[in-house]
Amino acid sequence: MHKLLDNKNALGLLFMLPAGALLLVFLTYPLGLGTWLGFTDAKIGRTGEWIGLENFQFLIGDSVARLSLFNTLFYTIVASVLKFVLGLWLALLLNRSLPFKSFLRAIVLLPFIVPTALSAIAFWWIYDSQFSVVSWTLVKMGLIDRYIDFLGDPWMARASVIIANIWRGVPFVAISLLAGLQTIPPSLYEASSIDGATPWQQFWNVTLPLLTPIIAVVMTFSVLFTFTDFQLIYVLTRGGPLNATHLMATLSFQRGIPGGALGEGAALAMLMVPFLLAAILFSYFGLQRRAWQQGGSDK
Amino acid sequence: MSNIKRRDLLKAGAGIAAGAAAPMIWVKNAYAQQWNNTPEKGAKLRVLRWSRFVQGDIDQYMKNVQAFTAKYGIEVRVDSESWEDVRPKAAVAANTGAGPDIILGTYDDANLYPEKLVEVTDLCNYLGKKYGGWYPACETYLKPDGKKWIGVPLGATGSMMVYRESQIKAAGFDSFPKDTDGFLKMMKALKDKGTPGGFALGHATGDANTWCHWLVWTFGGKMVDTSNKVVLDSPETIRALEYAKELYGTFIPGTLSWLDPNNNKAFLDGQVSVTNNGISIYYAAKNSKDPKINALQSDINHANYPAGPAGVSTACHLFMNQMIFKYTKYPKAAKEFLRFMMEDEQYGAWLQAGIGYTAQPLAAYEKNPIWSVDPKHTPYRDACKQLRPAGYAGKLGYASAGVLADFIIVDMVAEAASGSKSPKEAAERAQKRAERYYKV
Numbered sequence: 001m002h003k004l005l006d007n008k009n010a011l012g013l014l015f016m017l018p019a020g021a022l023l024l025v026f027l028t029y030p031l032g033l034g035t036w037l038g039f040t041d042a043k044i045g046r047t048g049e050w051i052g053l054e055n056f057q058f059l060i061g062d063s064v065a066r067l068s069l070f071n072t073l074f075y076t077i078v079a080s081v082l083k084f085v086l087g088l089w090l091a092l093l094l095n096r097s098l099p100f101k102s103f104l105r106a107i108v109l110l111p112f113i114v115p116t117a118l119s120a121i122a123f124w125w126i127y128d129s130q131f132s133v134v135s136w137t138l139v140k141m142g143l144i145d146r147y148i149d150f151l152g153d154p155w156m157a158r159a160s161v162i163i164a165n166i167w168r169g170v171p172f173v174a175i176s177l178l179a180g181l182q183t184i185p186p187s188l189y190e191a192s193s194i195d196g197a198t199p200w201q202q203f204w205n206v207t208l209p210l211l212t213p214i215i216a217v218v219m220t221f222s223v224l225f226t227f228t229d230f231q232l233i234y235v236l237t238r239g240g241p242l243n244a245t246h247l248m249a250t251l252s253f254q255r256g257i258p259g260g261a262l263g264e265g266a267a268l269a270m271l272m273v274p275f276l277l278a279a280i281l282f283s284y285f286g287l288q289r290r291a292w293q294q295g296g297s298d299k
Numbered sequence: 300m301s302n303i304k305r306r307d308l309l310k311a312g313a314g315i316a317a318g319a320a321a322p323m324i325w326v327k328n329a330y331a332q333q334w335n336n337t338p339e340k341g342a343k344l345r346v347l348r349w350s351r352f353v354q355g356d357i358d359q360y361m362k363n364v365q366a367f368t369a370k371y372g373i374e375v376r377v378d379s380e381s382w383e384d385v386r387p388k389a390a391v392a393a394n395t396g397a398g399p400d401i402i403l404g405t406y407d408d409a410n411l412y413p414e415k416l417v418e419v420t421d422l423c424n425y426l427g428k429k430y431g432g433w434y435p436a437c438e439t440y441l442k443p444d445g446k447k448w449i450g451v452p453l454g455a456t457g458s459m460m461v462y463r464e465s466q467i468k469a470a471g472f473d474s475f476p477k478d479t480d481g482f483l484k485m486m487k488a489l490k491d492k493g494t495p496g497g498f499a500l501g502h503a504t505g506d507a508n509t510w511c512h513w514l515v516w517t518f519g520g521k522m523v524d525t526s527n528k529v530v531l532d533s534p535e536t537i538r539a540l541e542y543a544k545e546l547y548g549t550f551i552p553g554t555l556s557w558l559d560p561n562n563n564k565a566f567l568d569g570q571v572s573v574t575n576n577g578i579s580i581y582y583a584a585k586n587s588k589d590p591k592i593n594a595l596q597s598d599i600n601h602a603n604y605p606a607g608p609a610g611v612s613t614a615c616h617l618f619m620n621q622m623i624f625k626y627t628k629y630p631k632a633a634k635e636f637l638r639f640m641m642e643d644e645q646y647g648a649w650l651q652a653g654i655g656y657t658a659q660p661l662a663a664y665e666k667n668p669i670w671s672v673d674p675k676h677t678p679y680r681d682a683c684k685q686l687r688p689a690g691y692a693g694k695l696g697y698a699s700a701g702v703l704a705d706f707i708i709v710d711m712v713a714e715a716a717s718g719s720k721s722p723k724e725a726a727e728r729a730q731k732r733a734e735r736y737y738k739v
Binding site for chain 1: 383386393394411412500501502504551554555556557558561564565570697701704706710713714717728732735
């Protein structure tokens with residue numbers, strides 16, 4: 001026993017055990033179970049039997065499932081791009097020396113801190129077809145003569161939920177990128193300005209390259225959060241109108257739990273995995289492994 | 300004002316008198332029925348129920364629970380969840396074999412895992428005989444094989460037409476139309492008057508499902524026939540959808556996005572003149588501290604859904620059940636609890652406290668004074684009696700639950716009504732979607 005504890009490797013293994021057990025119980029097991037369920041015809045209250053790819057074939061032929069895939073990709077791509085642009089812009093602004101700098105930075109984080117369900121309810125009122133404060137203001141100002149149907153028209157509804165998602169997601173991107181910006185040594189900016197670089201050139205040639213690793217991490221997370229979004233849609237539209245805002249996550253829940261088709265719901269959730277993996281791999285290989293980070297030089 | 304008050308008082312007095320007299324009516328039956336059940340010693344119960352829609356419901360429910368504990372010495376813990384969250388919780392309980400002893404569920408919950416539930420045939424027979432029999436829908440839901448009861452019906456929360464008397468009068472209608480033609484005419488007139496009605500067409504689990512099912516049924520359409528063959532894409536359904544399109548033209552804008560709370564909010568704000576809902580709008584107006592909303596109560600009235608070409612009263616209401624799970628250590632105590640809660644002394648008081656939000660499943664409770672004390676309550680009395688299960692006319696189970704949860708009927712009506720698809724296309728699409736569920 002004593003000998004074992006003196007052994008560095010054995011001790012390391014021992015120390016890792018609790019964490020390993022946690023991961024196994026709370027991560028690997030549910031994921032494995034979900035994967036397995038996707039290949040069965042399990043229903044609520046009934047264990048399923050292996051049916052191979054039947055669920056997946058069913059989903060591919062299902063127009064609502066296909067629509068939800070489109071919605072999810074559209075939602076993720078548009079929201080992520082806008083969150084990145086706005087987040088980076090906000091980070092650059094906050095990186096300047098402003099009055100009440102720390103106060104402002106704290107405030108920016110607010111949308112991210114508020115529980116999603118709560119902010120979603122606020123947006124639900126903002127988008128309400130009868131009580132929308134936006135419509136009310138515009139009507140009172142005489143700019144429009146009837147209330148805007150934010151969540152009743154398919155494309156309006158998609159735009160509306162995307163805006164709500166952006167509002168919530170920008171602070172995370174902004175604060176993380178701000179942290180990245182602060183790691184860039186000021187000497188690089190000094191050197192480049194002595195060389196006569198314009199602010200724009202500084203941004204392209206100093207800021208952006210040095211920020212890339214952070215961007216890769218932040219955007220990976222951002223894409224993952226957006227792709228798997230659930231609460232916002234569930235509160236705002238339940239996937240309506242006419243399934244125009246059903247994401248794969250909300251449809252998977254609807255089919256699996258209230259609908260009772262656990263197997264099908266799990267299969268739908270599993271269909272999200274390839275997309276998520278692709279997003280992770282893209283950021284990992286495409287953005288993070290720049291040669292200069294390992295001391296080499298870019299081609 | 301004082302006059303109205305006095306009349307209300309008189310009515311309430313009559314109600315109380317009737318309530319006191321009511322148990323006498325059943326005395327004869329009471330001793331004809333024997334109930335023998337001894338709860339387990341040291342039993343404790345956990346109950347999961349849907350959280351109240353009207354405050355009076357939970358207040359009286361908890362009083363009844365306390366009375367049970369006082370009488371039997373059995374501790375009962377009651378947890379409440381939003382009604383749509385009860386289904387997943389109950390499903391998890393059924394799957395894992397652990398959880399509350401009793402769950403108050405909705406719709407066809409019990410039909411999803413009948414073999415996980417304690418059979419309650421003895422209890423249901425006892426209650427049925429004592430209280431004038433169960434309504435047919437109760438048996439469809441909870442006695443699926445025609446022999447064994449898998450749960451005890453609690454009742455149904457009615458979804459009725461809720462309207463503003465003054466506004467339909469102004470539109471030229473003295474009473475709420477009884478047929479679909481008259482209804483459409485009234486909706487058109489209301490729109491012309493600038494006081495439109497509105498019905499939810501978003502994924503509103505309660506409000507949208509109830510009125511969209513009524514619409515299809517009242518024109519003679521149905522999801523499946525008695526052998527569970529999907530027959531939705533029919534001339535009857537298409538007529539219903541053509542009607543829906545005309546009707547939608549009279550709605551207040553924005554109903555495609557409406558979820559369950561939207562019509563309540565819009566109605567109480569005076570923005571819609573007609574909608575479908577439980578009695579909760581009236582209850583909210585009655586109990587509101589805001590004088591403007593409180594004043595609405597005299598103008599609000601309720602009516603049955605108008606009848607269409609199918610001729611029969613076809614309404615879809617929210618069915619409520621009570622299930623005892625097999626994993627419970629105290630099945631006898633659980634049965635005793637459900638019996639106690641369904642007896643007149645408790646159930647009658649509960650009906651009154653909720654001003655009939657949930658209508659009784661047993662015929663004898665039709666005489667409960669809550670249904671006569673205020674004529675505005677009366678339409679809700681028959682919610683459970685006239686209820687048609689959402690999987691009509693087939694057997695209930697995974698397919699019917701899946702079709703309902705997937706909003707197939709609601710989406711179909713919304714597509715046709717909004718004009719995003721033609722009635723024929725919408726019906727074909729819904730038929731295809733439903734066939735996938737019923738194929739298994």
